[in-house]
Amino acid sequence: MTTDLTRAISSTAYNTYEKRLLKEVATMPVPHHVAIIMDGNRRYAKEFGLLVSEGHEKGREKLENILEWCMDIGVKMLTVYAFSTENVGRDKQEVEDLMRMFIQNFRKLAEDERVHKHKIRVKVLGQRDLLPKDLREAIQYAEDRTKDYNEYFFNIAVGYGGREEILHAIRDVAQAVKDGELKVDDISEKTFSEYLYTKDMPDPDLILRTSGEERISNFLLWQLAYSELYFSDVYWPGFRKIDFLRAVRAYQLRKRRYGT
Numbered sequence: 001m002t003t004d005l006t007r008a009i010s011s012t013a014y015n016t017y018e019k020r021l022l023k024e025v026a027t028m029p030v031p032h033h034v035a036i037i038m039d040g041n042r043r044y045a046k047e048f049g050l051l052v053s054e055g056h057e058k059g060r061e062k063l064e065n066i067l068e069w070c071m072d073i074g075v076k077m078l079t080v081y082a083f084s085t086e087n088v089g090r091d092k093q094e095v096e097d098l099m100r101m102f103i104q105n106f107r108k109l110a111e112d113e114r115v116h117k118h119k120i121r122v123k124v125l126g127q128r129d130l131l132p133k134d135l136r137e138a139i140q141y142a143e144d145r146t147k148d149y150n151e152y153f154f155n156i157a158v159g160y161g162g163r164e165e166i167l168h169a170i171r172d173v174a175q176a177v178k179d180g181e182l183k184v185d186d187i188s189e190k191t192f193s194e195y196l197y198t199k200d201m202p203d204p205d206l207i208l209r210t211s212g213e214e215r216i217s218n219f220l221l222w223q224l225a226y227s228e229l230y231f232s233d234v235y236w237p238g239f240r241k242i243d244f245l246r247a248v249r250a251y252q253l254r255k256r257r258y259g260t
């Protein structure tokens with residue numbers, strides 16, 4: 001009985017705090033574009049005695065939550081770091097499990113009634129040639145089913161590396177100059193940005209990382225020049241709505257500066 005009472009009190013306190021945070025966040029402009037480094041699935045699994053694959057599945061469920069939370073407060077664009085180029089070298093079984101999960105999830109996204117109801121456009125950032133054929137087909141299916149939507153934008157970085165993205169853009173710019181399609185003097189930040197995976201997107205306003213690590217890990221290196229950074233100690237599967245709201249509120253309370 002004491003345990004049940006403690007849980008009830010804790011739940012009531014949590015709900016009250018969440019409502020207060022929501023009210024505070026609603027009084028100020030929210031970031032248009034939030035990017036997230038979803039870190040901590042494996043450590044979460046180890047801490048709670050789960051298989052690594054179960055930790056990743058918990059992380060997938062959390063991603064569904066975060067998309068809803070973004071829509072709740074009016075964040076129009078969400079970009080998540082799901083699988084880096086460095087992750088390719090992880091344990092073979094873990095990578096295979098992730099690939100299967102990605103395939104299932106992209107096909108599920110393409111058929112999800114909520115995606116179509118809210119007109120969420122799905123886009124993948126990364127080197128698709130690193131990915132299995134079945135996954136590339138699932139990605140294409142999700143993108144094709146949502147290509148005409150423009151209410152919300154959900155970008156998923158898979159097979160992504162920030163340095164690789166920049167190198168890819170440099171090669172394309174060099175080829176355009178060689179082919180006479182672009183003059184050297186016309187190369188600017190704006191021009192260069194048009195050769196990136198994110199060419200049709202605004203830069204992130206807020207980048208948050210979970211799990212307590214305070215580094216960028218090769219994510220959106222060009223695009224984060226003026227982004228606000230926020231680091232949370234919570235592992236990604238355990239990330240709660242109040243943690244998300246705290247990150248947004250911290251962003252709102254900062255005075256953004258461009259330069260120094």
